[in-house]
Amino acid sequence: MDSLFLRRTPLFLVCAVAACLLLAQNTIAAEDLGYGGEDDIENPLEGDAEAIEHGKERYSARCGFCHGSRGIGAKGPCLSCNKFKKGGGRNLDIYSVIAGGLTINGRPTQMGGFSRTLSDDDIWSIIAYLRNEYKDRVARGEFEEGYNPVVEEAQR
Numbered sequence: 001m002d003s004l005f006l007r008r009t010p011l012f013l014v015c016a017v018a019a020c021l022l023l024a025q026n027t028i029a030a031e032d033l034g035y036g037g038e039d040d041i042e043n044p045l046e047g048d049a050e051a052i053e054h055g056k057e058r059y060s061a062r063c064g065f066c067h068g069s070r071g072i073g074a075k076g077p078c079l080s081c082n083k084f085k086k087g088g089g090r091n092l093d094i095y096s097v098i099a100g101g102l103t104i105n106g107r108p109t110q111m112g113g114f115s116r117t118l119s120d121d122d123i124w125s126i127i128a129y130l131r132n133e134y135k136d137r138v139a140r141g142e143f144e145e146g147y148n149p150v151v152e153e154a155q156r
């Protein structure tokens with residue numbers, strides 16, 4: 001960069017631009033993660049801090065037993081890896097699996113439906129929580145090569 005530019009630009013402006021760049025790096029857009037696009041529905045509670053907290057509580061009470069703490073996977077697959085190989089990763093897919101359960105080749109799996117025991121808000125909150133958990137894990141570098149979530153979790 002031209003040193004004349006730096007000398008004439010107030011420091012606070014340089015700092016503001018740097019802060020914006022940093023912020024932009026930490027925020028991953030939903031569409032870049034393969035959901036929320038034209039062929040999907042929006043999660044009305046995506047990114048909502050209160051809903052994420054509520055989702056965390058509901059998740060721990062109803063799902064953690066099979067899917068592991070923070071969705072890292074146990075008997076059931078990982079739900080905070082942004083990979084949903086069985087039922088699909090769009091908001092639409094995840095909502096329908098949680099509400100109606102997962103059938104494979106017409107057969108019910110151990111993943112039963114929760115539409116009778118979780119409200120619409122509960123389900124969207126859980127999805128918001130899981131999406132947020134994935135972003136947190138990315139920010140912590142958990143998906144970088146060489147990281148083994150199972151080993152790391154055991155050490156925590």
Ligand code: HEC
Nearest residue numbers: 062063066075076077084085086087088097098109110111
């Ligand atoms: C009794 C154990 C159990 C409970 C409780 C449970 N699940 Fe599951 N879930 C599973 C299993 C097992 C699968 C995979 C089924 C298969 O492949 O046969 C699954 C699959 C899923 C999938 C599809 C994953 C993919 O890879 O596409 C989602 C999404 C899901 N569960 C979300 C939830 C949520 C959210 C809750 C809590 C509301 C929950 N599950 C509660 C056992 C459970």
